[in-house]
Amino acid sequence: MIPASFAYARPTTVDEALQAIAAGGDDVKIMAGGQSLIPVMRLRLAAPETVVDLTKVAELRGVREDGDSLVIGAMTTHTDILRDPLIAQYGKLIAEATETVADPAVRHRGTFGGALAHADPAGDLPAVALALDAEFVIAGPGGARRSVPASAFFVDYLTTALDEGELLLEVRVPKLGEGWGVRYEKFNRVAQAWSIVAVAAAVRMEGGRIAEARIGLTNMGSTPLRATATEQALVGADVSLETVTAAAAQAAEGTEPSSDLNAQADYRQHLARVLTGRAVRAATGL
């Protein structure tokens, strides 16, 4: 299909980007790779007045350390993530999930920040960011910065805490080092498809017991979700098949997944339980 006509800006700095967004009129879309935006525009589901393309904003691209955190620039591509040594060392959960995103062509253009700001609950990275309690660093129209925790960032279906005129700059996640085990367990019908359901699990073990458990659910509602009941059941428990299985049985509690061609709601809830069990078992080395 052919998109409706639109104005196009390609800034090279964050300041220029903020100005382009401010000057873009009533309906501005920020393009951070275009792997979701362009198809939607081609189907004429979206017909923005202005598209601000961030591809040339070099300062938004890359991964760095800041104390106990990894700081991931919003324009870091999925391919960048998969090749980054810091991610390899401290961000294995992000890497595992990123590996499953679509196909190589999409991963080459699609970006970490773009995927999060798009906030598709079937996307793989929102649940990971939520599980990791990521912090979203946002720039406002005048250049003012604010930080939003993941728990407040994902507001609704395709809707985030980003206001009009704002720009996601970077995402801060805790380094997961010694003692942490992770697993992104994705369930889909073909390799390049979105998740029907997926589970992001990060578990820290200490002396044969589970000290911390973070479990994010992909596509189990209008936003990514935490499997809170399962997390609570795991913390303090011994690392055994029985405790993990019992805890995983609570993974779908409080979820209201959608029904569609690939799965009706009850089956999604079943999958969430099975996949959570598998993810935690893999993360804990069971």
Place this chain on the structure above:
Amino acid sequence: MTLTDEPTTAEAPVKEVGNARLRKEDARLITGKTTWTDNMVLPGMLHMAFLRSPVAHATITNLDVSAAKDRPNVVAVFTGQDFKDEQGSIPCAWPVTPDMVNPGHPSIAVDTVNHVGEAVAIVVARTRTAAVDAVEAIDVDYENLPVVLDMETAVQDGADLVHASTSSNTSYHFVFDAGEAGTGSDTDAAFRDAEVTVSRRFVQQRLIPAFMEPRSAVVGVQGDNYTLWSATQIPHILRVMGALTTGIPEHKLRVVAPDVGGGFGGKLQVCPEEILALLVARRLGKPVKWTETRSESLMTAHHGRDQVQFIDVAAKKDGTVTGLRVRLLADMGAYLRLITPGVPALGAFMFPGIYKFPAYRFECDGVFTNKVPTDAYRGAGRPEATFAIERIMDELAVELDMDPMELRRKNWINAEEFPFTTVAGLEYDSGDYEQATQAALELLGYDELRAEQKRRRESNDPVQLGIGISTFTEMCGLAPSRVLGSLSFGAGGWEQASIRMLPTGKVEVVTGSTPHGQGHETAWSQIVADELGVPFEDVEVLHGDTAISSRGLDTYGSRSLVVGGTAVVKAAEKVVAKARKIAAHLLEASEDDLEFSGGKFSVKGTPGAGLGIQEIALAIFAAHDYPEGIEPSIDAEAAFDPVNFSFPHGTHLCAMEVDTETGFVKIRKYACVDDIGNIVNPIIVEGQMHGGLAQGISQALYEEAIYDADGNLTTGTFVDYLLPSAADLPDFATGNTTHAATSNPLGAKGVGEAGCIASTPAVVNAALDAVRHLGVEDILMPLTPERVWRAIHTGGDGGARAAEGSNAYGGARTTESGYEEADK
């Protein structure tokens, strides 16, 4: 005279046929260094875009195009009213019964729309963008009519009608009864006397051909002459049908299929858009182009399969089959296109498969629904038949507590029984089912996998293993013209070829069999290299342009090599015969004393003296010295009409892992051994097998066109109409046995559809074999994880999938405005 290019004198290889040549056309096809139809640009060319119906069944009560006409760069806007007197009907060339009801198929809706996606208005503009933009300015009011979607409901008395002009939704009732035809005994008696009967209802879901290159048409106008470039499989048929439909005289219409990117039967069609492009070009006197989007293609290009199959088998307790009864409901969609009604009728002859049924009866109702028409899709009738028979043989084996392969072996035609006339009246020419089966069992590692299956079952492993069998045959190489005539098909099945010997010794081969990715240029070059003894590289194959290739019947039904390739052989034989006279003259010898070998005529017993056929080409071009009483040319053409179909066969085995916790099925190993007769190019064969297997497996596991309750195509993008990639498919272990076809001198049987026809039941049988001990007897295709899980845990066949809701772009669904975001 001087020639810049000396005749090639390099020795041709000993034998090209059988050589694993890389395809000579691939470099340009893969890198795009060719002219696809959408690449065509003509001076002053205008662009067409369609407004398509967002509703499945309605009366058009108001259609206002005035705002669209005022949009920038718009040249004209047309509706059905503008063309109602000249658009005729999309032709249906296969009236399978004398009383078949064909309500006619307008290319653009006039008063009513009968499926979502039907063309309602055409914008013609100076740019494609302007045309697409202006479509949004058209205002239409529809008064909805009842929507007919379900065939089993549609055939009931008093059902809502798709077409007000018809008395029911049944287009035709086609019967083949072996007892009446004299090819078998009485079927009712067979069932009455049966010791065991098994009855099943199988569903062939609706599929979409999903060729890689979208459909595209360009019409050029030169006075009252028209050239239609189209991404079609059938330029020759399209020329005839396009002329008859539009009234453009046939000799004023040239059709060109340039390089075409796939078809799978989906481009075996006279498309409404092709006819409308001709009508618009004629009306405006200007060249026009139309290229579809992918969503448009999925919604409006014809679909395939879509049958409900009721099948009964009768047998003795020892497993000997005694009767077969088939009743089909076949979804025609809203209209009859080129061979819509013929697809299930073609399948009628294949339900008995490789088995010696003494009695057989087949009935089929063609049923109208408010969906896009169905028509040919890779295998066309034969995959449906193969699925049903191979599935029910497994069901019979379960009923009799027999090994499924033993049951097949007990009933199949033995090697020494060929040629064998089946209960459907077909004469199978050659083959050896036991040999192919033994080879396939070894390729799969059957015994080891059976042992593993037993272990997994005994340990109650969450991942169960199953092995599925499909011992199939098919009829292809379409086809003997007289047989097609007896089936009321609107054309013959011959094929044409001509060979032009150029002065420099190069060879042009003109084929009427138009490729769309199969590799004709390579295979035909190999054949001609052997026949004429010229180097492979010296052969160029021309095709697809009715001005160059005036006669032909195009590419479908695994017919190209079997029929078209044979025509090439026949033309080459004529070239050699003509050259022989000239050689005799120049060598001053008797024709009878000449032998032709390696491209050279030589006099028997006189070593050294000789004349190459490429030298003769130059000699006869100069024509200074040639025998009196013959024409100064060694060019030749030939047509070939086979006397029988060809019957590839094979044994396909699938080992399937089923995750009983999630319902996910994964092919562990796939092995097949096919007998496709003699092989011209093993690489092309391997490619056809892999592609066919992918499509057949995909029907079993992934693909399904789903309409929601209102008749909207929910699977309107590739996000929801699921196709696998290489990442989702296993390695294929393939092999061949060779029993030459007896119906053509190449001994070839055709390989284009074999993998697609054979594989689907093997995959489903494998999944069922893995979970049958858990009480599962059937699972609807495609075997989505959800269906498999439900069948295991709650019984039944997995049930219908949700028909609404999508993973695509926030649950995008078709609406009056095109798409909207669904609530989620």
